[in-house]
Amino acid sequence: MLQSPPIRWAGALLCAATLILSGCGSGSGDSGKVTLTYRLWDDQQKVGYEKVMAAFEKANPGIDVKIELLPYDQYWTKLTADAVAGTAPDVFWMSPTQFPEFVTKGVLAPVQVDGSKYHQTVVGSFTYQGKLYGVPKDWGIVGLLYNKDLFAKAGVTMPDKLTWAADGSGTLLDTARKLTVDEAGKHPGEPGFDPAKVTTYGFASWNHYQTQWMNWVSSNGGKLLDKPFGSYTFNDAASVQGLQFGVDLVNKHHVSPPATQTNPPTGKVTDMFKAGKVAMFPANNALLPFVAPEANFEIGVAAMPEGPQGRSVNLNGLSEAVSAKSAHPAEAMKLATWLGTEEPQKMMADGGYVFPALNGLSQGYVDYWKSKKLDVSPFQEESEGQTFPLPVTTGFTGFENKLNQILNEMYLGKLTPQQAADQAVAAGNASIK
Template sequence: MRPTNKIAAALVAAATALSLGLAGCSGPAEQEGTSTSSNVIDYWLWDSAQQPGYQQCANDFQKANPGLKVNITQMGWDDYWSKLTAGFIADQAPDVFTNHLSKYAQFVDLGVLLPLDDFEATRDIKSEDFQEGLGDLWIGQDGKRYGAPKDWDTVAYFYDKNMTDKAGISTDQLQNMTWNPDDGGSFEKVIAHLTVDKKGVRGDEPGFDKDNVAVFGLASEGAGGENFGQTQWGAYTGTLGWEPTDKNPWGTHFRMDDPQFQKALGWYYGLAEKGYMPKFSTFGRGSGSYAQFAAGQAALAMNGSWMISSFSSLEKVDLKLAPTPTGVDGKRSSPFNGLADSITRFSDNPEAAAKWVAYLASDSCQDVIGEAGVVFPARPSGTQKSIEARRKAGLDVAPFTDHVKDRTTVLLPVVQNAADLNALTAPYFESVYIGTKKPEDLTELNNQVNKLYEITAK
């Protein structure tokens, strides 16, 4: 049975809205397509850096399961969700695909995912087998599991020690930054000093020209409305005890009207007005923090742990990591996200697909992924192997992993109608960043969003 026209329309809307700017890695398309053989398990992912590790997992799985073959398709982030949606509509979706927390709720509502509880191979997957907090996120409102956790991510600052040394900013300063929404704390002082205008004057020196900046102290990842500040402002608002919804997952009441949250947003976007961070008009949606950092246009680049390999590949950079700053509560904070593998209802052999998902969620596969050091696998053993791999490569990833160890994470919202939500939040936050709206105007947005969810609940 194919999706109805209503479902098809919703899927198209979901793919369009959700592909605008959510965090994720991308790469060139490879091996696109699906197989018609019930013995071939089609598996889709978007991160080219992870494909070699998962190919090794596929090879090992095939040896243990004679007669089954895994065909891996990798495509870039921009194409991934639109082609997945097209596959749902045309009844040509893969058997298994890498799923995202911000998307799966809507996919469950549209009936395109199969509960893992229905299959012998996956019904015993337990939340306690994974890093705390990840497993339960993939349990729907019906109490059934729709994803087997594969990895997780937090945020930190990437920086070039050559640049910070030249500026006279010490490692100790970067490791112990503080933040508050009034004056930005020592964090703002650091990025002000790291900012340099085109005449060589630093941001905290007399004569600094904020309208002609050569190097910004802090890179910009956009406004953050489409991902609730995951790589923008979420690390700061999290120290205020602020979370986007009243509960998570499946919250229905949003909290963007919180005065402290709005004050923090005013401080954050105000960095652009001071010249310490690019204005929206400077880079807009076209250039993220990685591109700005790689071009030498920014000193500190907040980004997710999934970007470690990309930043590490840059030449002539003495790459280091700095943790997010401690807030007024004396604690750090980071948005916490995770990916999982899901089975589509279009699978020709869902039992075989479930075997593959169970293997993807096992120590056997996640240890392989951990040893590659590209991401932090969801299982603790895989996480530790990834830490060791990065340590051997000369990079201390504690600024990412300490958030999980110290339980200083804030979960990104898992809600229904994510596409409709993003259609409202993304342009509104951009307007605040640009300056055509004020942070206080987010109360109006909050009212619109809450009305949407009141209608949904009826």
């Protein structure tokens, strides 16, 4: 997912007065019904939520729900301004990286649900001082999309298990070499191979923290944070070794496109994969609706490679947050709590929108994509193993751009992984409030 630009709480005050006049919150119409505002950013999921909210309104005839869609690049700026103005929507989507900024400022109301019924990585992402501030909604997880046509053309079979190690051993690099070919038909390691004239790359390694280097770090035994709401620690030896592996795939082994072609914005590598120029592409399952319909080749899904410490992958969940200043707190809490129950979560899973956070309902999502001739069960299998959230600590929204700048330099070979990690950790810890 492309992340949002940094949020400045102080700057949001400038537009607070205007927002108070326009109002984002809820109200009661002449009918005596309570109207709740529900805000999201995904236009595809909005279609599913229209059906979900219709079911809620049918069961709760005294409540109307107004769905408000905002593009992702506007969502957080507007939500921050609304929170400052006291006009936040009643219920809204919350992400792990944004969560600390809102919960520490008293914007979110604690919820009362049985956390044991949901995926624990999602529950942990929205827990603060022992309380859950958001009903677990869904999760997306990083897996490996691959081009079955390129595999067939190269005569390569996807291994049952991809593995990697810092020294370059393992099935991932071996497979990527066989799929990487230059204009003369040569592969990396063969005499005459020209890394400047590659026509097809075996793998996409690039500066995208969610789908890339954070997974290398974690699978090598490194840690992003020492604890939730804690400090960054990914400049230790294990983390740096993981970073080095991601860079080596590009600059040493030449099985991934150079950083000059892939550094953000996000869509560059996605377009390369859709164009058939990259054989293996780490991606969150949430990208499937945007990739699968446009690909003119058969897509396969595999689990992310196992590192020296096993497989550890990012699982990024969302929650249904309730405004602490809702004009109708009881009704808002009723809606959020209901959205965490089986009926609505099954509707969203069966419609192929998301993996639901509520345990035991994932098969509906798998079955939907199976009907589209895509086996997404590796995503589901990964979720049952070792997973980790994006960094849950204050200041990430302001630190994100600096983090990407530093890691861009690393992938370009202008900073060593140790230098990049030291700089990033120092900048990140300075941003923590």
